[in-house]
Amino acid sequence: MLKISDDRIRFTDVYVRRLSLPPGKADHIAWDPDLPGFGVRLRTGKASYVVQYRVGIEQRRKSLGDVRKVNLEDARGNARKRFAQIELGIDPDAEEEKRRVDQASDAQTFEKAVELYLEAQKPRVRPNTYIAEERYLRRHCQPIQRKPVSKVSFEEIATLLRALVRDHGPTSAARARGALLAFFSWCMRQGLAKANPVIGTENPIRGKEPRDRVLNDDEIRIIWRNCLDDDFGKIVRLLLLTACRRDEIGGLRWDEIELATGKLMLPRERTKAKRAHELPLVPTALEIVQSIARRNSRDTLFGGGANGFNAWSYNTLALSARITAAEGKALAPWRLHDLRRTVRTRMGKLGVLPHVAELVLNHAGHKSGIGGVYDHHDYGPEIADALRKWEAHLLGIVGAS
Helix, strand or coil, rough: CCCCCCCCCCCHHHHHHCCEEEEEECCCECCCCCCCCCCEEECEEEEEEEEEEECEEEEEEEEECCCCCCCCHHHHHHHHHHHHHCCCCCCCHHHHHHHHHHHHHCCHHHHHHHHHHHHHHHCCCHHHHHHHHHHHHHHCCHHHHCEEHHHHHHHHHHHHHHHHHHHHHHHHHHHHHHHHHHHHHHHHHHHCCCCCCCCCCCCCCCCCCCCCCCCCHHHHHHHHHHCCCCCCCCCCHHHHHCCHHHHHHHCCCCHCCCECCCEEEEECCCCCCCCCCECCCCCHHHHHHHHHCCCCCCCCCCEECCCECCCCCHHHHHHHHHHHHHHCCCCCCCHHHHHHHHHHHHHCCCCCCHHHHHHHHHCCCHHHHHHHEEEEECHHHHHHHHHHHHHHHHHHHHHHC
């Protein structure tokens, strides 16, 4: 057997591979006479390069790999690098841990982190909120999908938002920014990112006046009369009759309708206010609901998917085109949410008390704060009366009997 303690013997690849345990020993280190602190650790059936050094008062020993898989010069180079770091006051183990963390962080791309985020969000948000977040984070953020999420920079987000304003408009860009802001906040809580690169970026709609569009009688009449007898047309008319939000009617489910009593009952998870909302269906609204063929394979009244209707942009443009063709000119720009604002404004003109009109819209109204503590009346009769008044007024506008 070679004498492993003879300082005159120099380490070579052949030499270290031929080393064996001294008799009676189960663990032994053969130190390299040319590089103090570097050697080969011998154990039963295994031989590994090791490096030994001191950090402060702590003595450390690290393996540098199996002698069968790592050549001698590479192992020596690794050892010398560690010794150099020690001389410069750098903890080599801390550097190595940082490198491992960085590598793991680089492997966690924006795309993969979005998958985890959406999975966590799905049971907590309304279906249409989930669909919107998925669209903004996947489709609108294509340029950064393969980027490590921890390395997405402020400059990249700012550039992305400017491109979204150019390609999709300020409102869509602002909503994408909101989704990104929430996503990176979640990443920070999960330890996937150290900072939120969205903070400080320009909000594309900052300083813009909030929408206050209220439709006049002619506009209401034109929109009503140009609705087709399809899903979208029925949704638009129900929006005018109930003052509900677009997604509340578009995602309406059969188990949220009580035909026998003529009630619409939205669960809290499907409302923006996170409060259950019950409304009586006025006769015209009930007639629309009863005209919808119920399919055994579909739980929703509208649309073909599990979450109901979602072809908003196409159908709104198609309605606007029909209006332009029928009237010879286009309506001033309007949105479906303007219908809700219009109903609320008209109820005020019809003498509906403000707190009742707010309850029709499922706003907190006087039921928040001290009023909510002392007033336990549900205002069901007053809400029903308000909707009947509005139905009569609406039918008068559109010329329906």
